[in-house]
Amino acid sequence: MRYREFGNTPYYVSMLGFGAMRLPHLPDGTVDFDRSTQLIKYAIEHGVNFIDSHHFYHNGQSEQAIGMAIKGFPREKLIIQTKIGMYNNYTDDQCWKLLETALKKLGTDYIDFYLTHSLRWETYLQHNRQFMNFTQKALDQKLIRYTGFSVHDSLENIKKIISTGEFSTMTVQYNILYRESEEAIALAHEKGMGVVVMGPVGGGTFGNPAEELTQWLEKKIESTASLALRFVLSNPNVSVAISGMNAIEQVIENIETVSNFVPLDSDDIKKLDAIIETRKKLLNLYCTGCKYCMPCQHGVNIPGNFNWYNVANVYGVKKRSEEKYFSMKPEERASSCAQCGECESKCPQKIPIREKLKEVSDYFEKK
Secondary structure (H helix, E strand, O other): OOEEEOOOOOOEEEOEEEEOOOOOEOOOOOEOHHHHHHHHHHHHHOOOOEEEOOOOHHHHHHHHHHHHHHOOOOHHHOEEEEEEOHHHOOOHHHHHHHHHHHHHHHOOOOEEEEEEEEEOHHHHHHHHHHHHHHHHHHHHOOOEEEEEEEEOOOHHHHHHHHHOOOOOEEEEEOOOOOOOOHHHHHHHHHOOOEEEEEOOOHHHHHHOOOHHHHHHOOOOOOOHHHHHHHHHHOOOOOOEEEEOOOOHHHHHHHHHHHHOOOOOOHHHHHHHHHHHHHHHOOOOOOOOOOOOOOOOOOOOOHHHHHHHHHHHHOOOOHHHHHHHHHHOOHHHOHHHOOOOOOOHHHOOOOOOHHHHHHHHHHHHHOO
């Protein structure tokens, strides 16, 4: 495993982090704790020391799964990051209760990095004083070590948040297709912040190989997912890339990629840019699969529909995508959208979900 300094903190983080937002789950939607524990333990045993979660990932079971997996490992060897959604208008008592619950689920006396989740500039103006006051109390009691934020906002607003100088770390979206945050990443690094990248593999998008990339990488790299990870980590301002891994094959491949990491050179980047630019022109639906829109009260699998639409339309894997679309239950398909719009306010990408589900339905069902 390779490691990097984490801003001005004393930590050295594994360049690959374990994102606990997409853990294996059972048919009823609950986390498969046995499989999740196996994956996280394997990652730790092979050098991964950074684990990311949030109070409400997997309906609160993500932190619980981490706590089960890290039991028996030296706590000081691990770096745990979790988050609180201040946009929920919590009272101070509720904030404190969420922190105490997180500590209990994680089975730890302290959390290394405690983040205000999905921060936007307007949320910062409205809620950040409360967050800083609450976390200062937790810092004083040594329940947390550092504060930070995860963010889905415009480049200028992200830079404004960084420039407040109030945070030690930032978790931000960045990958081959989404590079808008590159300036913010450079600024955060310059300011001495640890930079965590979420979605390095585009919510799993790059697990489906594009033909041009596969041909180009035939002798260079084993998969487009591996390429996506290499791309992110080739940026020297990035400290760690967190990948949401739910299969042992993914964990093994990602560990091998980072352990044998060689940065992409300028010629590689130019060649990659030329291919990706063509693909980006087709990508008018950028869904990371975060599932904040879920559950849909009508049963529609919103991220599933968007994923297979993109895989077919953007990456050319059409037959497989059609099979996957029709393997979903009828109520899960895009055509079952009731157009209620409840999901749209929850989407950090501000996707017009109702409109796009109609587009997906037409694509697969009106041939």
